[in-house]
Amino acid sequence: MFIDSEIRQAIEFESDSEHPVLSVYLNVDPHRRSAEKYKLALRNLLGKAKDADPQDVQRMQNYVEMGYNWQGRGLVMFACAAKDFWWARSFMVPVTDSVFTNFRPYVRQLARLIDTYERYGVIHVDSEGARLYIFNMGILEAVEGYLGEEVKLHKAGGWAQARYQRHESGVARGNLQDAAEIAEEFYRKLDTRRLILAGTERNVARFQALLSHRLRSMVIGQLSANANASPSTISEKALDVIRTAADAEAKAMAETVATTVHKGGNAVAGLPDTLTAVQDGRAKHVVVLSGFVQPAYRFVDSGYIVLELSDEVELGSGRVQELPDAVESVLRRAMAQGIGVTILDEDKELEKLGKIAALTRY
Numbered sequence: 001m002f003i004d005s006e007i008r009q010a011i012e013f014e015s016d017s018e019h020p021v022l023s024v025y026l027n028v029d030p031h032r033r034s035a036e037k038y039k040l041a042l043r044n045l046l047g048k049a050k051d052a053d054p055q056d057v058q059r060m061q062n063y064v065e066m067g068y069n070w071q072g073r074g075l076v077m078f079a080c081a082a083k084d085f086w087w088a089r090s091f092m093v094p095v096t097d098s099v100f101t102n103f104r105p106y107v108r109q110l111a112r113l114i115d116t117y118e119r120y121g122v123i124h125v126d127s128e129g130a131r132l133y134i135f136n137m138g139i140l141e142a143v144e145g146y147l148g149e150e151v152k153l154h155k156a157g158g159w160a161q162a163r164y165q166r167h168e169s170g171v172a173r174g175n176l177q178d179a180a181e182i183a184e185e186f187y188r189k190l191d192t193r194r195l196i197l198a199g200t201e202r203n204v205a206r207f208q209a210l211l212s213h214r215l216r217s218m219v220i221g222q223l224s225a226n227a228n229a230s231p232s233t234i235s236e237k238a239l240d241v242i243r244t245a246a247d248a249e250a251k252a253m254a255e256t257v258a259t260t261v262h263k264g265g266n267a268v269a270g271l272p273d274t275l276t277a278v279q280d281g282r283a284k285h286v287v288v289l290s291g292f293v294q295p296a297y298r299f300v301d302s303g304y305i306v307l308e309l310s311d312e313v314e315l316g317s318g319r320v321q322e323l324p325d326a327v328e329s330v331l332r333r334a335m336a337q338g339i340g341v342t343i344l345d346e347d348k349e350l351e352k353l354g355k356i357a358a359l360t361r362y
Contacts, residue, residue: 003335004136007110010078010087011335015103017321019082022049022056023106025095026064029073032094039064045099052101055081063088073138074113078105092138093117093239102324104332111331112290112343113137116246121192121218122238123183125199125207126227130179132186133231138239140231144186145179147227180210187215194218196241198225198234220245253342254287257357258349266362270354272307275326277360278333279304284359285340288327289347292355296326305329327356 003011015021024045028038042064046057056079063077074095078087087105093113100106119141122133126147134142187195195218197204204222211219221241225234260267266284268277271294277283298305298321305326323329334341344350350357 003114003338006087006089007114008336010105010110011107011332013078013080013083013085013087013105015080015083015085017103019053019080020051020101020103021078021080021085021105022052022060023098023100023102024049024060024075024077025098025109026075026077027073027094027097028068028075028090029094031073035070041097045097049099049101053079053081055079059086076110091117092235102328103321106328107332107335108290108328108343111335111341114335115250115341115343117239117242119190119192120194120196120238120242121183121187121190122196122198122234123179123207124225124229124234125176125179125197125203127203127206129175130183130207132179132183133234134187134190134192135235135238138235140235142190143231145182176207177210180207180212180215184212184215187218192218194220194242194245196220196238197222198229198237200224200226250287250342250344251347253285253340254344254347254350257285257287257359258353260359261353261357266360267357268360269357271326271330271356274356274358275305275307275330277358278330278337278339281337282360282362283334283337283339284361285342286330286334286356286358287342287344287347287350288331288356289350290343290345292327293325294327296323296329297321298323298329330356 026038026042027033046060049057059079060077068075069090072090072092074091074093076089076095079085091113095109098109117137119134119136122135124131124133124147129146131143131145131147133140195215197208197219208216208219223237223241225237257267261269268274274286278286296305296307297309300319300321305323307326309320331341
């Protein structure tokens with residue numbers, strides 16, 4: 001899982017029980033809500049945050065009223081005025097309205113966004129070249145390559161026409177071969193694991209045949225696009241492909257973990273064992289049901305989390321904190337370690353395994 005420095009800042013921030021962090025996820029998708037409607041939704045969310053610092057509530061209201069740039073579909077805000085902490089980020093993908101107060105930012109929904117929409121490539125192909133895009137959360141991060149014009153058939157007849165067409169076809173194929181080689185280096189350097197091919201069916205098929213086995217294995221789908229399609233159009237269409245592919249990947253990952261557990265392989269199931277694997281650095285990929293929540297305890301000095309206390313006196317000593325959700329802590333630590341995280345709304349096998357499981361290194 002790729003975590004950029006800005007998101008890592010939010011994941012790693014910590015306050016204390018006396019100064020909770022206010023976390024808000026707000027759907028600002030203009031296709032679903034007008035500005036007035038999502039401002040009203042924000043007021044309703046903030047009204048539910050009874051433990052929040054009034055300064056944090058006011059800052060979020062002011063930001064949406066006056067500071068928000070009106071772009072994107074999802075807005076995530078974390079605030080803790082007592083610790084001079086403020087974090088806000090707009091995403092080109094929608095989020096579900098929610099509000100939380102705790103001593104750390106609430107990252108479960110953020111983890112799901114990253115798992116679904118983290119860095120992916122789109123290769124827009126025409127008959128003479130290809131443009132290589134990198135998107136992250138629907139936002140264009142990098143672009144390379146070029147698109148040429150459609151190869152025109154020569155009007156002259158006979159031998160001259162055939163020779164000219166062979167020449168132009170050879171040039172076009174050479175351009176596409178060059179683009180395929182550039183793509184290999186481009187997507188390797190930028191650590192991309194998913195690719196989408198865009199263009200006409202014919203051009204995409206020609207180009208895909210020129211890709212290395214590694215890049216072909218990364219292709220998760222294709223979309224129709226003419227040579228004049230803008231990056232924003234490409235991005236919009238790619239999001240639908242990414243969502244569909246991510247859902248299929250999530251189900252496949254849950255099946256892989258469940259099968260590994262049943263075979264006695266390198267995997268653990270249930271919250272106690274998954275929590276231990278993540279805290280010990282043995283976990284490789286965590287899968288969990290979206291609604292699973294379980295309270296726990298955290299030792300302040302070491303940060304170690306346990307599901308039960310052997311001595312209740314410790315809770316009053318100040319050395320132990322009550323955690324409202326140990327699953328949230330598992331996801332945060334997994335993200336901080338760069339461990340893959342998959343969150344599903346439902347999965348029967350995962351339900352039987354205790355709603356959470358993980359592949360492990362050993």
